[in-house]
Amino acid sequence: GAGTGGVQGGAARRTAAGMDRRGVPAGRPRATPQTADLLASIVRSSGDAMYALTRDDLICSWNSAAEQLFGFRAEEVMGCPVDVIVPPGLAEEVAAITAAVVSTGEVHHRETRRLRRDGSVVDVALTVSPIHDGAGRIVGRSAIARDITDRKRAERELATARQRFERAFEDAPIGMAIVDLDGRFAEVNRALREFLGRDDAALLGRHASCVAHPDDLEEQLRTLRSVREGAQRTAHYEARFVRPDGAQRWGAVGASVVRDGDGPPLHYVVQVLDITARRTQEQQLASYTDEVKERTSRDPVTGLPARPAFEADIAARMAAGEALTVLLLAAEGLPTVLDRHDRGAADAALRAAAAAVASACRASDRTYRPGLRTLALVLPGASRRDAHRAADRIRRHAEAHEPALRLTSHVLELPAGASSLTRLLRELDDATAADGGPSVQDPATLGAPAAPHGPGPVLADTADRIAAMLAAARAHLAMDVAWLSEFSGGRQVFRALDGDAASFGLAAGEGLPLSGSICLRVLDGRLPAAIGDTSRHPAAAELEVTARARLGAYAGAPVRLADGRLYGMLCAASHAARPALDDRDVGVLALVADLVAERIDHESRQATRRRLDVEDAGVSALLAALDARDHYTAGHSEAVVELSAGVARALGLPGHAVQEVEQVALLHDIGKVGIPDSVLHKPGPLDELEWELMRQHSALGGRILAGIASLAHLSAAVRAEHERWDGLGYPDGLSGTAIPIAARIILAADAYHAMTSDRPYRSAMPPAAALDELRACAGTQFDPAVVDALVAVVAPPAAIPPAPVALLT
Known part of the structure; x- marks a missing residue:
């Protein structure tokens, strides 16, 4: 609009302004033709837009470059106001330029914007x-406009890039800083400020030494100088930094120098990644590694040096040319001790054996524990006869303290000048072939469901410690991966992993069938615990898992809990063969497996205590309800508890199972709260209909407990408390070991207490007669093993050791 109107009124404005048709001010001295032609040629050929303005800002000259730049032909704009090429909002700028040029008579430069057609x-x-005119008066202005669109676009792009860099610098997830060549902070981003615990005011312009740990400062400065001088392009190192509160943080530092092209360095760019958590984990790992080494070198139960020390001692004596006699003592009774008591009793028996060995030692003798059930006595200069006499003395001393412990002896002789340990160690391994750890579980039962409240997935608060143990084991064995698996439901479930698990197809929480695993074959003896090269073991090489996971080497150790149950396996593997892998490495793995078992046991005990607190509150509430209905039943339940617990212990049940038996005994009659008073309190015998109602109480009790989350695990045993060994009981007709062990115990204890208690409709039966009745019904109504155990509890002098009992849950 402004441009078109200006063009139409151009002729009239030229006349009013006193210009001729060429736009030249009237009265101005005319140039010679030659000069005019030269100037016109310059203007026409110029690559820059050139135009002239009168004193009134009317366009009076317009070259071809101006036509190209602005899109207006000369005839369209001649005599038009310069406003035709001024964008809205910049009119004041034009007025200011005009005023400046007129007032000063000087050339004016500016970068601005102009409007195109x-x-x-x-x-x-x-x-x-x-x-100027001939008199020097300013009669107009000339303008040269150069297109700087590309440069401005580049500048805007550069500014955008700069903003992006600044945002990226400030928002980077790792610490970043620009440090001048004197070592002072010029810029610091948010991540580094948070890492150092300081704001810009405390950092900018300050020397980096204000945040560096004093012990690391000199090395950091030396590294930065090396980068500055070109000895290395970038530097990477780990260092400590100190926060204002004195806390230390570890950082992985990367530093490089920014140079002016090929010229001198300008400043450093420094990146700092917070690795405090990793360093803490490494320290914890080192601690566990030290613990493993310590436990490898010395047996924690007896305090005796372990197999590595034994072998080192023998090797040193051989090098000195000594003749040696070695007495090996195998604790064959120890499995019985483990079955009859717990691990604490077994450890006590081993300590007693070690004490017996110490009592028979001479000052020159040395005692070791090279195997789980084996003690070794090195007897320099002793004869085979001397060794056998020492064995007899040790055996008598040990068995006096633990009658169930049986020590068998084996004597190895090494003549003076012998040059190899191979034969001696082979004899040691042959003599301790049965000393491979706790007895292997029946493969048919591997992976069966764990007992109630037994360990399941690794608990969250112990996961970090187990992860550190796995890392220590893997590092010691130089393997690619280590894992902890739990046997459950015929599968091995991977509970914890360390290393390159993905390349073996392993993932935490996932499981594989136990039947095709190396673990099962190690447990049942078909494969050794250490396989340095699977290609040399046909039984291992033929397994599908060996090819699928590309197993080159493997080592495994069972993880057994304090009550003797097999939790699973601790394993390590690598893709490449490890020919040096041997029984000593398995010993290390076994020690780590013991540490893992201790952690799982600890967490399980804590969980059990928390569960029992909740359960006890529920039990108390239910017993109060039962007591309100029937004082006899409540008192009867409490009496059955003591007897049932004694029977459970006589059967050798583990502690958690004894606790469960006690709880079931307390609640076994809880279903009677739903029996009518007319039946519950009837003074005489019940008729058939009344008995049918009374028989509902066990099923009703099971339903009551199943509806209480903290007690639901007891419901099956309460429901089955009237099931018979021969299958003729109620409510489900279960038989034999299909009946929960707690129900089998309580059925017998309940019957004994009922027979020996006065009731309104009969007098109490003598205890001896009640026991006779139980014996008579063993194998039909009652579990024979439970009856034997009950008899042993009630009448100890006549006790007969109970037969083994199947612990099915």
Whole structure:
């Protein structure tokens, strides 16, 4: 609009302004033709847009470059106001330029924007000069406009890039800083401020030494100088930093120098990644590694040096040319001790054996524990006869303290000048072939469901410790991966992993069938616990899992809990063969497996205590309800508890199972709260219909407990408390070991207490007669093993050791 109107009124405005048709001010001295032609040629050929303005800002000259830049032909703009090429909002700028040029008579330079015919805006570098007449008066202005669109676009892109860099620098997830060549902070981003615990005011302009740990400062400065001098392009190192509160943080530092092209260095760019958590984990790992080494070198139960020390001692004596006699003592009774008591009793028996060995030692003798059930006595200069006499003395001393412990002896002789340990160690391994750890569980039962409240998935608060143990074991064995698996439901479930698990196809929480695993074959003796090269073991090489996971080497150790149950396996493997892998490495793995078992046992005990607190509150509430209905039943239940617990212990049940038996005994009659008073309190015998109602109480009790989350695990045993060994009981007709062990115990204890208690409709039966009745019904109504155990509890002098009992849950 402004441009079109200006063009139409151009002729009239030229006349009013006193210009001739060429736009030249009237009265101005005319140049010679030659000069005029030269100037016209310069203007026409110029690559920059050139135009002239009168004192009133009317366009009076317009070259071809101006036509190209602005899109207006000369005839369209001649005599038009300069406003036709001024974008809205910049009119004041034009007035200011005019005023400056007129008032000073000087050339004016400015970068601005001008309007094109099509309405677009172009960036220009504008130079405006005064035009003087012959008398030196300013009669107009000339303007040169150069298109700087590309440069401005590049500058805007550069500015955008700079903003992006600044945002990226500030928001980077790792610490970043620009440090001048004197070591002072010039810029610091948010991550580094948070890492150092300081704001910009405390960092900018300050020397980096204000945050460096004093012990690391000199090394950091030396590294930065090396980068600055070009000895290395970048530097990477780990260092400590100190926060204002004195806390230390570890950082992985990367530093490089920014140079002016090929010229001198300008400043450092430093990146700092917080690795405090990793360093803490490494320290914990080192601690566990030290613990493993300590436990490898010395047996924690007896305090005796372990097999590595034994072998080192023998090797040193051989090198000295000594003749040696070695007495090996195998604790064959120890499995019985483990079955009859617990691990604490077994450890006590081993300590007693070690004490017996110490009592028979001479000052020159040395005692070791090279195997789980084996003690070794090195007897320099002793004869085979001397060794056998020492064995007899040790055996008598040990068995006096633990009658169930049986020590068998084996004597090895090493003549003076012998040059190899191979034969001696082979004899040691042959003599201790049965000393491979706790007895292997029946493969048919591997992976059966764990007892109630036994360990399941590794608990969250112990996961970090187990992870550190796995890392220590893997590092010691130089393996690619280590894992802890739990046997459950015929599968091995991977509870914890360390190393390159993905390359073996392993993932935490996932499981594989136990039947095709190396673990099962190690447990049942078909494969050794250490396989340095699977390709040399046909039984291992033929397994599908060996090819699928590309197993080159494997080692495994069972994880057994304090009550003797097999939790699973601790294993390590590598893709490449490890020919040096041997029984000593298995010993290390076994020690780590013991540490893992201790952690799982600890967490299980804590969980059990928490569960029992909740359960006890529920039991108390239910017993109060039962007591309100029937004082006899409540008192009867409490009496059955003591007897049932004694029977459970006589059967050798583990502690958690004894606790469960006690709880079931307390609640076994809880279903009677739903029996009508007319039946519950009837003074005489019940008729058939009343008996049918009374028989509902066990099923009702099971339903009551199943609806209480903290007691639901007891419901099956309470429901089955009237099931018979021969299958003729109620409510489900279960038989034999299909009946929960707690129900089998309580059925017998309940019957004995009922027979020996006065009731309104009969007198109490003598205890001896009640026991006779139980014996008579053993094998039909009652579990024979439970009856034997009950008899042993009630009448100890006549006790007969109970037969083994199947612990099915």
